[in-house]
Amino acid sequence: MRIALAIGTFFILLIHGIVFYDQFFHRWERNQTAYFDQARAMAKSDAERAALSDRKPRIEQIVVSNFGETRVDRCTTCHIASDDPRFSTYAEPLKTHPYSIAMGDVQKNGKWERRHKFSEFGCTVCHDGQGRGLEPKYSHGEDEYWPDPLLGHTTQDSWRKDYAPKLKGKEYLEANCAQCHTDPGFAGTATVEKGRKLFFATNCYGCHRIEGLSDGTIGPDLTEVGKKWKLDYLWGRIADPRAILATSIMPKFNLKDDEIKALVIFLKSRKGRNFAETEIQRYKVKLTGGAELVQATIKPVEIKPAEMLKQGEKLILDRACTACHKLGARDGGIAPDLSFEGSIKDEQWISAHFKNPKSTMPDSIMPTFRFTDDEFKAMTAYLVSLKTAPALTNGEATYKALCLRCHGDKGDGNGPIAIHLDPFPRDLTKAGFMNSKSDTRLVNSIRNGVAGTSMPAWGKMLDEEQAKGVLAYIQTAFTKEPRRELKARQIPEKNPIAMSAESVARGEAQFVNRCAGCHGKKADGKGPNSLDIQPKPRNLRNARFVDSVDDRRLFEAILYGVQGTAMPSWIDYGLNNNDVGDLVNFIRAINQKPKGGQNAGTNQ
Amino acid sequence: MAVNLKRSSGTGASTEQIQRRRMLGWLTGLGLFGSGILSAVSNFVFIKPRATYGQPQRFSIGKPDDFPPGTRATLGARSLCVVREGNKIAALSTTCTHLGCIVGVSDTGFACPCHGSRFDQDGTVTGGPAPRPLPWYKLTLAPNGELEVDKDIEITPGSYLSL
Numbered sequence: 162m163r164i165a166l167a168i169g170t171f172f173i174l175l176i177h178g179i180v181f182y183d184q185f186f187h188r189w190e191r192n193q194t195a196y197f198d199q200a201r202a203m204a205k206s207d208a209e210r211a212a213l214s215d216r217k218p219r220i221e222q223i224v225v226s227n228f229g230e231t232r233v234d235r236c237t238t239c240h241i242a243s244d245d246p247r248f249s250t251y252a253e254p255l256k257t258h259p260y261s262i263a264m265g266d267v268q269k270n271g272k273w274e275r276r277h278k279f280s281e282f283g284c285t286v287c288h289d290g291q292g293r294g295l296e297p298k299y300s301h302g303e304d305e306y307w308p309d310p311l312l313g314h315t316t317q318d319s320w321r322k323d324y325a326p327k328l329k330g331k332e333y334l335e336a337n338c339a340q341c342h343t344d345p346g347f348a349g350t351a352t353v354e355k356g357r358k359l360f361f362a363t364n365c366y367g368c369h370r371i372e373g374l375s376d377g378t379i380g381p382d383l384t385e386v387g388k389k390w391k392l393d394y395l396w397g398r399i400a401d402p403r404a405i406l407a408t409s410i411m412p413k414f415n416l417k418d419d420e421i422k423a424l425v426i427f428l429k430s431r432k433g434r435n436f437a438e439t440e441i442q443r444y445k446v447k448l449t450g451g452a453e454l455v456q457a458t459i460k461p462v463e464i465k466p467a468e469m470l471k472q473g474e475k476l477i478l479d480r481a482c483t484a485c486h487k488l489g490a491r492d493g494g495i496a497p498d499l500s501f502e503g504s505i506k507d508e509q510w511i512s513a514h515f516k517n518p519k520s521t522m523p524d525s526i527m528p529t530f531r532f533t534d535d536e537f538k539a540m541t542a543y544l545v546s547l548k549t550a551p552a553l554t555n556g557e558a559t560y561k562a563l564c565l566r567c568h569g570d571k572g573d574g575n576g577p578i579a580i581h582l583d584p585f586p587r588d589l590t591k592a593g594f595m596n597s598k599s600d601t602r603l604v605n606s607i608r609n610g611v612a613g614t615s616m617p618a619w620g621k622m623l624d625e626e627q628a629k630g631v632l633a634y635i636q637t638a639f640t641k642e643p644r645r646e647l648k649a650r651q652i653p654e655k656n657p658i659a660m661s662a663e664s665v666a667r668g669e670a671q672f673v674n675r676c677a678g679c680h681g682k683k684a685d686g687k688g689p690n691s692l693d694i695q696p697k698p699r700n701l702r703n704a705r706f707v708d709s710v711d712d713r714r715l716f717e718a719i720l721y722g723v724q725g726t727a728m729p730s731w732i733d734y735g736l737n738n739n740d741v742g743d744l745v746n747f748i749r750a751i752n753q754k755p756k757g758g759q760n761a762g763t764n765q
Numbered sequence: 766m767a768v769n770l771k772r773s774s775g776t777g778a779s780t781e782q783i784q785r786r787r788m789l790g791w792l793t794g795l796g797l798f799g800s801g802i803l804s805a806v807s808n809f810v811f812i813k814p815r816a817t818y819g820q821p822q823r824f825s826i827g828k829p830d831d832f833p834p835g836t837r838a839t840l841g842a843r844s845l846c847v848v849r850e851g852n853k854i855a856a857l858s859t860t861c862t863h864l865g866c867i868v869g870v871s872d873t874g875f876a877c878p879c880h881g882s883r884f885d886q887d888g889t890v891t892g893g894p895a896p897r898p899l900p901w902y903k904l905t906l907a908p909n910g911e912l913e914v915d916k917d918i919e920i921t922p923g924s925y926l927s928l
Contacts, residue, residue, distance in 0.1 A: 163789035170796030177803040185810060200908070208927065212905035215918050220816040221823075235816070245908040272910055280825045 189238045189295055193218035196241045196248075196255055203247055220295065225283035228340075228436050234283035234292035236300065244279055246272070263349060287337050288312060308391065312337060312429070320393035324400070327418060328392045328425075336387060336429035341437045356427025363414055363481045365424075367528030371431055373443070377528050380411060385433035395425045410526075410581060412484035412493045464535040473543025476536055485527075487566070495581050496527065497615060498566055503548040505610075505617040511541045523613060523703045524583035550622050556634030559627060567615060572639030574696075582615045584686075585696055589635050592642035594725025599647055604628045613705030650721055656712040658742030660749065668747025671740055679727060684751060694727045704752040715745045823915040825907065829854065829928050832912075837870055845902070845914060846870060848886075853925035856904045856914045857888050862897040875899065887922050898922060 197216055204210045221237040242248035242255045249257040258279075260266040265276025277287070285292040289309035294300025302310030305319040313333030316325040332352045339353045346354075357374075360366060366375035372384040386395070397404060399421050402411035416424070434443075464472055477483070477499075483491035487498040502511065513520050515537045518527035532540075551562040561570075567586040569576040574588040589595060595603070607628045610618030619628065636644070658664050672684065679698040681688035686700035701707060719741045722730035731741070826847065832838060836849045839859055844867055846857045859868050859875065866879035874885040883892035888899030903918035904926045 163786060163793070167789045167792040167796065170793045170800070174796045174799045174803075177800045181803050181807055184807065208906060209908075212907070212913075215903065215915075222816060222821050224818075224820050233818075247908055274910075278825075 187295065188297075189220075190218040192239050192254055193241050199255070200242075200245070200247070223280060223283045225281070225286065227281070228283075228286045229434070232283050232285055232292050234285050235295060236284040236288075236290070236292065237279065238295060239297075239300075244275075285309075286340075287334060288314070289337065290315070310391070312392075316393070317391070320391075321397060324393050324396045327422065328396060330422075332422065333392065333426055333429065336426050339430040340432065340435055343435050343437050350430075352423050352426045353430050356423035356425070356430075359416075359420055359424050360427060362479070363416070363424075364484070364528070364530060367530050368411070372433070379526055379528060383428060383431055385431065387429040387432040390428075392425055392429060395428050396421060399424055410495065412481075412495055414481060414484050461533045462536055462539075464539045469539045469542045470546055473539035473541070476532075476540050477543060480530070480532070495578055497578065497617075499544060499547065501547055501550050501622065502544040503546055504550055504622045505619060506544075508541055508545050511544050512537060515541060521613075521705065522615065523705065524700060525615075526581055526583070553623070553627060556627075556630035556632075557638070559623065559631045560634050560638075563619065563622070564631070572635060583697075584614050584700070586615070588696065588725075589639045590641075591725035592640050594723065595636065595640040596642060596645050597647070597724035600629070600632065600644075603632050607631060611706065612709035613703040613707075650717065652713055652716045652720065653738055654713050656716075656742050656745050657738055658746060660746050664743045664746045665750045668743035668745070668750075671736075671744055672747055675731070675734070675736075676744070684748070690727075696726055698727070701748050702751060704754070707748060707752040712745060715748065716741055719744060822917045823913060825911045825913050826856070828911055829906070839870055841867075843914070846875070847912075850925070852928045854904060854912070854928060855925045856902045858900045858902060858916075860899075861895055862890075862899065863893070863895040868899070889922070 197213055197218075201210060201213050204213065220235055221241065222233055222235045223237065225232045225234060237243055239254040240256075240258075242251065243258040246257055246260075248255055249259075251257075260268075260273040260275070267274050267276070283292065284290070288311050290302045290311040291300050291307055291309075294302075298304060299307070301315045302308075303315055303317060305317045307317075310317055313328070313330050316328055320328070335350045335352050338347075339350045342350050345357065360371075360374075366377055368377040368380035370376050370378065370382045370384065372382075390398075394405070398406075398409075398411070399414070399416065402409040402413060462472060462476060477488065478491075482488065482499070483493050485493040485495035487493065487496075487500060489500055506514075510521060514522070514527075515530075515532075517529055518525040519529075553559040553562060560568075565576060566578055567576040567582060568574055568589055569579065569586075572589040574586040576586060579586050587594070604625070606616065608618060608620035608623065608625070610616045610620075623631065672680075673682065676684075677688055679688045679690045679694060680686055680701055681691065681698075684701040686698040688698065691698050699706070716738070718728060720730065720732050720736070720738075722728045736744075824843070826840060826843070826845070829849075832847050832849045832854065834849055834851050837846060839846045844859045846859050848855050848857060857875075860866075861868050861877040861879065861882055863877065863880055863882050866877050868875040868877045868882070868884065871883075874883065874891070875888065876883055877893065877895065881893045882890065882895035884895070884899055885891050888901065890896075890898055899922075900919045901922050901924065903915045903920050905913050905915070906926065906928070907913045
């Protein structure tokens with residue numbers, strides 16, 4: 162019993178001892194003692210010795226309030242010799258911070274003078290890390306929960322092993338230099354500038370918004386990306402977007418390591434607010450959307466008429482179009498195949514689509530790129546020249562070459578790029594739909610395309626017979642059910658109700674009551690029920706589509722419904738030709754172009 | 766009881782047991798006493814903070830060349846007056862020892878605007894309610910060539926740093 166008590170109390174004493182040692186004997190104290198000893202040994206004059214005489218180990222701190230929130234940097238507690246030039250050859254932590262002409266340090270009478278004095282700037286303004294930390298693990302940010310480990314120096318254990326070595330190096334510090342040195346031509350931030358150029362050259366700006374630089378809306382806003390994410394995440398999202406987020410639609414750009422590094426450094430420098438910016442400057446770029454900056458950054462290519470095609474090809478390859486589109490062997494896996502664009506689109510359409518993709522396909526996710534007219538012209542000319550059709554021997558080969566990318570190898574509309582298309586490609590296995598349409602109508606869809614959607618007109622590549630061959634293949638391979646005789650339907654050829662304000666008003670009332678549940682209050686196909694419906698309700702604000710279909714087809718769809726979809730036959734709900742006429746007038750009215758507006762491109 | 770009786774019957778064993786008991790008792794006491802001392806010491810050390818918020822007490826005030834001979838420059842934010850005569854330089858506090866107002870430099874030395882205390886060039890009280898002279902702080906030349914003031918260390922008035 163007493164033995165246990167004695168051992169127990171000694172155990173308590175031991176724990177007390179350990180805690181005491183841990184709390185009151187620090188590594189930094191030993192560092193400082195070592196520094197004082199060595200400095201005393203080096204001292205040449207009495208004054209120098211006197212300066213050290215009263216120095217005892219203590220926590221040194223620099224309080225910096227000029228750069229954002231007040232920082233308390235205790236780095237010099239361990240790195241106590243950082244501003245003592247006599248220790249330049251010593252090992253860390255007792256090493257002089259190097260002097261460098263690039264950083265603005267000057268040598269006067271053989272003595273260096275710092276441009277960025279530690280007493281003014283502190284340490285974490287440039288280096289990141291945890292200023293208050295007194296143990297290397299925490300002060301250097303090795304702890305995985307610390308958001309800013311020492312830039313370019315400390316990597317955290319949770320970082321991907323293959324990225325970590327690439328995330329070290331002095332260049333990363335440029336991201337923090339750029340917090341004040343915002344001038345693009347500044348020599349000290351050359352990598353940031355390289356990254357900025359790449360941000361435009363690889364078309365990142367098309368999808369991502371950075372306040373004052375770009376206004377893309379497809380991807381996340383990157384204005385404060387440097388504040389939110391660590392280097393390994395930035396690197397990972399660029400190098401392999403889907404490794405971090407399986408549902409990411411960001412293309413993999415296949416950049417070289419040094420390009421990714423420049424982009425990471427550029428992104429790390431985007432922290433929303435630069436210390437050098439004034440409110441007025443920020444407001445100014447907000448007003449102009451940074452258009453001037455963009456134009457200054459992307460150098461327009463001078464297009465020579467003689468080399469237009471060549472230059473167009475180079476532009477399309479340089480500007481990362483194939484990060485989404487397919488062109489020959491290059492395939493981004495997100496957007497349609499451009500390999501034979503000249504055979505399916507004309508110059509006018511391509512040109513309009515370039516300038517504003519939504520003008521030809523209202524629901525396209527393609528960003529609007531800010532290239533010059535001449536560049537667009539050259540790129541258009543190159544695309545128009547692509548007329549080499551793939552081998553289209555029979556229906557099956559044709560389907561595989563042209564249709565599979567969107568409609569999928571099973572014909573269910575789930576092709577490799579289908580999720581990026583709106584409207585979604587038609588599910589060709591739905592016999593209800595396929596067998597409710599006449600062969601003429603289906604062949605017509607193939608040869609003339611569906612305006613306002615990603616379905617192009619294949620008419621220039623496929624003649625009547627070939628189109629029928631494809632249809633026959635689809636019907637036997639995917640639809641499978643035998644064709645049935647179509648029932649005769651009573652459908653007016655022309656809308657019996659004349660267009661008038663009253664008719665539109667009646668149609669609108671009818672629409673809100675009957676149609677808005679699926680097609681939405683705005684008629685954009687995004688009603689509350691649309692979430693559960695596949696295929697999605699038609700966006701009735703897609704003017705190109707609505708203009709391309711005649712009254713007869715609208716009447717048929719409303720009166721008799723669309724088989725194989727959620728659209729019911731409204732005859733059963735008591736709508737007559739007059740009601741439908743009002744509805745059709747309403748749908749036509751909301752798609753009318755404002756008077757004097759430009760109707761760019763053709764209806765395809 | 767029977768067991769106890771049996772044990773106490775052997776005298777040699779009994780003394781051995783008592784010695785061992787006493788020894789263990791001492792050890793226990795020592796352990797507890799040691800822990801107690803350590804805790805008490807920790808508590809006392811803990812009372813004084815190792816680092817305080819706000820600007821550090823030792824700081825750099827610039828190069829000696831910034832203060833040419835004959836200077837009597839006040840550094841407002843630091844409440845300091847840097848005095849240089851020839852190659853001798855010193856740093857005086859400008860916080861009045863009476864109620865802590867910041868004294869101004871006058872022809873004869875320092876004058877406090879609040880209650881009229883007067884100090885001469887060396888900070889000695891020449892009039893008014895101030896109880897003590899203005900303290901002189903330790904001034905050193907740091908290895909990077911800048912002057913450093915340590916407000917934690919007061920030195921005897923009149924001791925200058927020779928450059």
